[in-house]
Amino acid sequence: MHGRIRTWGPGALVLLPTVLLLGYFVYGLIGWSVNTSLTDRHTARRGPAEYVGFENYVNLFGEDRFLNSLKNLGVLTVVFIVGTLVFGLLWALLLEKGVVGEGIFRSVFLFPMAISMIASGVVWGWLLNPSQGEEARGLNRLFGMVGMDFLQNAWWTGGSRWTTMAAIALPAIWQLSGYIMALFLAGFRGIPGELREAARVDGASEFKLYRHVLFPQLSPIALSALIILGHMSLKLFDLIYAITGPNQFRTEVPSVYMWNTLLRSDMAKAAAIAIVLLVVVAVLVVPYVAYTVKQESEE
Template sequence: MYGRFRTWGPGLLVLLPTIGLLGYFVYGLIGATLNTSLTAQHAARRGSYPYVGFENYANLFAEERFLNSLKNLGVLTVAFIVGTLIFGLLWALLLEKGVPGESIFRSVYLFPMAISMIASGVVWGWLMNPSTGDDARGINRLFHLLHLGFLENSWWSGTSRWTNMLAIALPAIWQLSGYIMALFLAGFRGIPPELREAARVDGASEFKLYRHVLFPQLSPIALSALIILGHMSLKLFDLIYAIAGPSQFRTEVPSVYMWNTLLRSDMAKAAAIAIVLLAVVAVLVIPYVAYTVRQESAER
């Protein structure tokens, strides 16, 4: 027994502070949030509140505003993931060819990541200002100069959920495409040159080389990027808040709705929204973690 402890005991002692902190500040607070969501605590005052079970969740899914926020989140997630993957892969393809000044292009593509979401949201909110006429600014002004008047004011017109959420997704795509580009570029550079040479010797065209040899090698990276982007889109708050503000019903997502609910001191309802978001994130992340563990086990 003592011999076993000498083997794994020192490592456990080193990890104990981290385990304790994670246990309290992550899982302990998740447990407290879950507990609050099952009570009738609709005020910020401390005290004893009766348990109402899943009544708060039932009320949420019967509420039009919450269902609207979920639909907005779905549109935002699809637009954000598709747009970021397309631009990230496109930029990686361009740089993978070894263009002159590659380091400059890499820096330009990655620069938006250095900007905070709040600052980016403020600037993009100004660019998408819906003012018209001689004082039209930002994107509307650009549409006006390009004689694309049918696009003016469509960003915040409220007539289309897709249009409104695409206006939110656009700055997020601009900011995260460089990160996805770096992932794909690292994947391209990690492919052995022998695979390319063997395919060319066998007479494969450039299209078939990428389609049948290179892209399949990038599938693990594409899956990782998909999970990362999906996880980030579900938690977008600061960018949306900076662009649309707290009271934009047509661009509200669950995270913003949770914040607005918390400001009204409805603790139980805000906690229920937080647990719903956690469950959605878990649906994305847990299968990915299980898949990764199986892959690593198979490679050993």
């Protein structure tokens, strides 16, 4: 017994602070949020609150504003994922074919990731909204030639939900396409050259080579990118808040609605929105983690 303690004891002591912090600040606060969402704590009052079961959730899904935020989130997620995957794969294909100064292009494509979402959102807010001051007017005069008027008019004068949320998704696509490019480029570089040579010897054209040989090898990376982007789209709070502010109903998503609700001290309702988002994230992430663990165990 003493020997076992000496074997695993030091490692357990090293991990103990991390386990305690995660247990409190992650799982403990998740439990607190679940508990709060089941009560009638709709103000910041102190003292015990009465349990109302799933009443807050029922009211939430019967509320037009919350349903509107879910629809906005769905459109934002689709546009963001499709746009980021398309541009990321396109850039990876261009670099995979080999270009002069590849390192420079990689740095240019990855540079937007180094910019904070808040800073990016402020600048894109100026670009998309010409009424926000002299900075916005100057930037719009500079970039008006590349089609920003289309997004401005559609967003701020009552365009469709798809056009409106596409304008919000555009900065996120610009910022994260480089990350997806790096994933796909690493996948291309990890494919053995023998596969390419064998396909060419068998008479495969470049199109068939990519379609039947290379792209199937990238399916695990594509799945990982899909899960990562889907997870990130659900948490795009800072970018949306910086672009539109807190009171834009047309661009409101659940995370922004949760923040606005919390500012009104409606703690139970805000906690219910947070748990709904947590469940949606879990639905995306848990099957992927289970699939990954299964694949690793089989290998």
